[in-house]
Amino acid sequence: MRPIARVRAGGSLAIVGATFPLVTHAAAQTTAQSAGVAVDTVWVILAGMLVLFMQAGFAMLEVGFSRMKNVGTVVAKIIVNLSISSIMWWGVGFALAFGAGSGFLGHLIGGGAGFFPSFTPGSTLDLPALHGSDVPAAAKFFFEFVFCAISLAIVWGTMLERTKFIVYILFAIPFAGFIYPLISHWVWGGGWLGAGLGVQDFAGSGVVHLTGASAAFAGLLLLGPRIGKYGRDGKPNAIPGHNMPLAQLGVLILWFGWMGFNPGSTFEALNLHFADVLIVTNLAAAAGALSAMTVIYVRQKSLDVGMIGNGAIAGLAAITAPSGFVQPWAALIIGAIAGVIVVFGVYFIDKFIDDPLGALSAHGLACVWGLLSCGLFADPLLAKVDGVGRGGLFYTGNWAQLGAQAVAVVSIFATVFCLSFGLFWIIKRTVGLRVSERDEIEGLDISEHGMWGYPESFMPVPGGAYIHPDAIAGATHQRLASVSGEPTT
Amino acid sequence: MRPIARVRAGGSLAIVGATFPLVTHAAAQTTAQSAGVAVDTVWVILAGMLVLFMQAGFAMLEVGFSRMKNVGTVVAKIIVNLSISSIMWWGVGFALAFGAGSGFLGHLIGGGAGFFPSFTPGSTLDLPALHGSDVPAAAKFFFEFVFCAISLAIVWGTMLERTKFIVYILFAIPFAGFIYPLISHWVWGGGWLGAGLGVQDFAGSGVVHLTGASAAFAGLLLLGPRIGKYGRDGKPNAIPGHNMPLAQLGVLILWFGWMGFNPGSTFEALNLHFADVLIVTNLAAAAGALSAMTVIYVRQKSLDVGMIGNGAIAGLAAITAPSGFVQPWAALIIGAIAGVIVVFGVYFIDKFIDDPLGALSAHGLACVWGLLSCGLFADPLLAKVDGVGRGGLFYTGNWAQLGAQAVAVVSIFATVFCLSFGLFWIIKRTVGLRVSERDEIEGLDISEHGMWGYPESFMPVPGGAYIHPDAIAGATHQRLASVSGEPTT
Amino acid sequence: MRPIARVRAGGSLAIVGATFPLVTHAAAQTTAQSAGVAVDTVWVILAGMLVLFMQAGFAMLEVGFSRMKNVGTVVAKIIVNLSISSIMWWGVGFALAFGAGSGFLGHLIGGGAGFFPSFTPGSTLDLPALHGSDVPAAAKFFFEFVFCAISLAIVWGTMLERTKFIVYILFAIPFAGFIYPLISHWVWGGGWLGAGLGVQDFAGSGVVHLTGASAAFAGLLLLGPRIGKYGRDGKPNAIPGHNMPLAQLGVLILWFGWMGFNPGSTFEALNLHFADVLIVTNLAAAAGALSAMTVIYVRQKSLDVGMIGNGAIAGLAAITAPSGFVQPWAALIIGAIAGVIVVFGVYFIDKFIDDPLGALSAHGLACVWGLLSCGLFADPLLAKVDGVGRGGLFYTGNWAQLGAQAVAVVSIFATVFCLSFGLFWIIKRTVGLRVSERDEIEGLDISEHGMWGYPESFMPVPGGAYIHPDAIAGATHQRLASVSGEPTT
Amino acid sequence: MRKVEAIIRPDRLQAVQDALDTLGTSGLTITEVLGCGRQRGYTEMYRGTRVHISLQRKVKVEAVVVDSRVEAVVEAIAAAARTGEIGDGKIFILPVEEAVRIRTGERGDLTIRHLDAEHWGH
Amino acid sequence: MRKVEAIIRPDRLQAVQDALDTLGTSGLTITEVLGCGRQRGYTEMYRGTRVHISLQRKVKVEAVVVDSRVEAVVEAIAAAARTGEIGDGKIFILPVEEAVRIRTGERGDLTIRHLDAEHWGH
Amino acid sequence: MRKVEAIIRPDRLQAVQDALDTLGTSGLTITEVLGCGRQRGYTEMYRGTRVHISLQRKVKVEAVVVDSRVEAVVEAIAAAARTGEIGDGKIFILPVEEAVRIRTGERGDLTIRHLDAEHWGH
């Protein structure tokens, strides 16, 4: 609402103050404090928006690596899954992840507060694990929501070109409502991994990416490869997608969005830590792209475009966990190794599993490396700033942090894999995971969505001049005539 | 300018202070206050930038729903109309909408200040309706400008694939210079609807979207359908566009941009209200997408990709008015109903009017619903926070607010429709609205812009290797030879 | 890291304080001051992110103006060059540009500090030229980095469709590591042009765009035109690219990003100057687009889509230098003249040099005009605010500033051109600049990257149903069968 | 049997289809082609330089018909495709020795015998 | 020499190629075409309105073969392309008077003589 | 009348057009096709896996010419299209019984008579 003169912000707050204790508190703060809260909130919301925009990045990346007959379903899926996450996170996910837990159970799952939340300006909720940040509950809610939606997007990025649309819906509900919140609680919500073992996962290599990739792995085992992916000899064939410019636009959008993903995870702007995180993030992306480029060139004597992009994503995914804990030089090493991992990971995984984007490597393997790398490179000073865990092996000579990180890797993978495998198995036995062979060959766009994603490329319209027969001559002229008054015929 | 050491911000402000009273005032503030103003300004500008970026969203949406022969004109139109709005808003629009009005006339139109404005750091203007916000005039100007440009974009989204380019220019000038400012003044600028009746339109379901859709409706009546849209039997044929990935990239960009559109309309960050608005906005989009998906699936047994995107847009458009006034649960209802409205709206309108994107439904009908929904769901507490109107029927049992909203719907529609119809009628009688039938069939890109938007798809270049005959053999080698010194031939 | 309860920001800062003097200083500040620093930092980082996102804009612009056979290499190049800039800027570029210089040498080059920097929350570096801003060194580093990457992107935008990929890598290293930092130091880093002569270049018409364009000019002279660009008669043929929607999406992204480019160059939010800069920037873009549209229409009777976009870019490039110094009315004039310059510039340059995007005009000529325009239109008050130079000729009647601007144009062009020509000459004599004639005709995607950027458009896949022969019948069914448990066949 | 091969303007395709529909034909095959003939290329101005467009977009319509229907089909196509301006295209008649319906293995005229003049194609 | 011209379903192309491969043929030329015949168009519902799709995507396979091989080639194509449902397509046989191999200038049957049945094409 | 049907490399198209231009022909029709023959497919490496490309992009040039000009046209095409490497393509000559100019309804040789050797096509 445009602030009409009679409605001063201060005034309105005062009015509301009587009703909302927290707002009263806010009004009682000095202006300085409220400016501090506001700048923190603007920062967290801005970062969250960038992460939201990463959905467009995933959409373009997946579109680019799909064949033309399957592009409409990709974008529909992105929008539907973003929508389902929005609602599930509001309903139950946020509460299970961050709502106050109690006693021993609190190490496993939250839920003391935050189901179906309402918000008023500046209102808070009982979110013990997030009390360190002064931003209002709404900002915390939003920022955590976009991470959940990203994790879900990672699951689906691997299952392109053969999955029934209903599967996306059926799996998204429990994933956004329970699986992701569970892991999120373990690491960030006061659960046994984060608050307990001091696992370092600054922005979610484990919580977001490894969770997504583990679920994807379970799904892929049950789903099987696209028709034509493996030859009679069992060797993989490439199915190179249709549009590298859009795919790499996706990479650039992801790179841009990651500038919110990691730096926003400071959950505040006042301590200025976010600027450091940003630089570290950017350097890892750069190192990942260059090292993947080099490795693939050495291996196949060509500068594979998609793999350069994969390298950047792997660098970003790997640095996600350590981004708040490491120095730029370490970021370069972490990113460069992620770039190597992603190439060999794609080579290896492709032999057995049909993962069109290489997401299992870029998000799965690279993130395992990222999580572990905290145990090696974490700067003890930054660990203190962030208040989680301790310095890494190379600083302290101590293996403890590395051990904690390994526990996180194993427990996240095992938990998510088992839960997801069970869910996908049930879906497979009931409604099925795959479209029919005929639908797969014709393309999902026409078989599931009733129209190609590129209608003119598939619809017979020679000359590009689609004119319906019924509309020829007579009819057209009549109709045009009725649009009278036009001086130019 | 990089801040050279000798140029401290404070110092420079002091220098300027003598000249600009307001800046003096700023310098006199405590640092705390100035941090508060700065954070508000950063927020408003950030939100405005996101809204500006929505132009790219409209561009991609319209490109996707056009045929390949008409895509260049779409993007040219977006850039030109953004440019015209920029200049018209600076020249007169802003002043007419928000410049102090006086007496009775002030209820109808502003204009006491703000024509051809100049700005200096922190300078203000006499904008009584916006005095509630402490951000400088430049920030207010920019934020209001991007809304005007969106409203204009909505007009044109409906008139694709047959409109003369000159029409875009001729109509944009009075629309951005007068029609939009008029409605903006009525609701937000201190006019009879907002300041008078207390009409609630937080971010412009009425001011921006209904205004755009009403003008579009007038234009469409005079413009007529594309050749081939209606068969000999008068029934509509689908003309499904050419590129769903780009269209849905457009939807995702719009979704992203709407995170600035609604939350930015708080015009401040300090009261933290923007975070709530954001959540409400996101939930309505989600509900809109899912309900549209469900309805269309039930109706035609296919998951129409475009309609899922339309649902998200309808949810967003509907929540625009109530976004500052309602709780998340209400947002879900508002969004879901908008998703239903958009499907049936497209079904119905398509029978009579050729609106390629379904914008009349997504922006027009959904926004009428959005405006009215304030009268049902507005939380009295939030109405107090925003300082406009009162609680809705479901909270208060009082029909007053609903009545005010209905008055807004009718008056905005009637006014904009009549003004626009008149303007379009004049344009039609003078230069004409439509291109010739031949040009329409050949495509607007080649006929109006001299080159296809997809040159390689239309230009005869077998093998994709466009080499001009003149350049073959001799000439080429000669030229290449002149680039001497190359060791590799 | 999610802020776990025990980790209050204040607390952690205090802990660290002992070690990092600057952080101690920060902790000693009043909360108000720290909110001020935070809001400045959020603003600078936000602006920097928008500039980073401009890489996607360049990618789309270049993709759109390339032929389909050369699009993969474009996006690969963007990612690789962004990566190289990231690392070179971290290693040496930033230090050479902004690290304290000393004595006479300090007028030419920096380097007293900032090589391979580490960052901790709020830490500073000895960057005398940037002391005017209170944001931490990490924010300064990031914002300056994105400018370097843009300058490099401008170089390559001109050399599309015939350059060897290795050339991008070989030239990027010295450009990002030395050439750009040199110019940056001269104007912004305390060197002889900025601190010495008081040259006004608010956001880099000279430092970023002219530097990029001058290097591009040198490269183009040695590279030569694409096969087919010039006919036997020596006259240029158009090679119109393949995708205007993506190209203009690029323009819209650039327009959006420029809202960070210029306004972010205030390096602070507290003085609110950035809002003015934003308005001025937007108006110049608008004027550029409209004037280019008008001129091209008058010249060739068609509304050239690409040229409208070029006009917007030219307007933006021109206003970059004066954006902090001029009033809106002047911005309209500066933008409009840039729009004229770009059209005639493209006409003229195209006769001799093959510059696919017209970047030499849009970034080169328009920026020369932009730099000079400061000397004409700079408002003395704003010159004082920015603390650089003085008012322009039209305000003061004094030619001094115009003279300084001219010196900057000449010295930047001459320096960058000579250094770049030398480098490109060496590359040409060693590894060569161009791909072979056969590779150029086949397209760089397949010859250098091993796969087309649009695989389905080039790979023989009739019917769009790519199914590998080996996978037909037997194998497929076998494999599908192994994915057992599916109830639907 | 004869193959009637017509090169026509893309925007006349629908009219040709309609005409053959009315006549009742067994089938059609359509290809997007580029052509040049009397209708010379043209030059567009683009950003101040010329673009030579030497080939026109055309559509090739092929119908294999029994000998007795050749004339009727040729006439129908010619009438429907004609605009009277240069570039209308050509019709060529080629001999065909045999036709096979893949689905059934049938051969000869019956594979391409005319259907009743009902509305195919939409 | 004869030209065997088959209009087939796009998703049978690979099978046809394989069949001809096994048989050993000298070459093939493939064109993407649109067709209509017995297999009538269909109507999709899209946003509540109909989309008439009157033309089907087909692939035209052309092979010029020596007279003695015509029957074998026709049989092979027909077998590989058959699904038994309407829309399988047609095969036409046209006379060819001469063939020239551009590379060598050779003429006549030898330019299209069969290769040994090795695996071409992949 | 004969139809000269040449399958050539895409990047030789311009040379063939020029050659026929010099010769003076009445018209050409060009189609993008895929071919396989002696020039076998190849395998690219892509992200560590193979991509088999079994079909080559070719261009089909069709010119219907009067009998007396067939040899000259074939020679001209062959000369212009030749690179000497495998994959240069083939030229086939097919009988044509009749030609109709749609615009005028004219029939026979005159519809495809040679124009003076002026520069068509650009």
Ligand SMILES: Nc1ncnc2c1ncn2[C@@H]1O[C@H](COP(=O)(O)OP(=O)(O)O)[C@@H](O)[C@H]1O
């Ligand atoms: N001799 C020919 N051989 C093959 N195709 C031809 C021949 N002559 C004309 N065509 C085709 O017919 C189209 C129209 O022919 P054109 O000479 O331009 O017009 P018109 O037939 O009206 O004189 C050409 O674009 C070309 O595709």
Ligand SMILES: Nc1ncnc2c1ncn2[C@@H]1O[C@H](COP(=O)(O)OP(=O)(O)O)[C@@H](O)[C@H]1O
């Ligand atoms: N007379 C014909 N002339 C040219 N093409 C034909 C003819 N009849 C059929 N075709 C082609 O064959 C395709 C399949 O024919 P159709 O009649 O639908 O199936 P079927 O041969 O199984 O009865 C058509 O789409 C069309 O491309």
Ligand SMILES: Nc1ncnc2c1ncn2[C@@H]1O[C@H](COP(=O)(O)OP(=O)(O)O)[C@@H](O)[C@H]1O
């Ligand atoms: N018998 C044939 N029938 C139809 N097209 C053929 C035949 N032989 C060759 N072609 C076409 O000619 C092209 C080139 O032939 P190819 O055998 O590869 O080279 P060359 O003619 O130089 O030996 C093939 O790609 C194919 O399109």
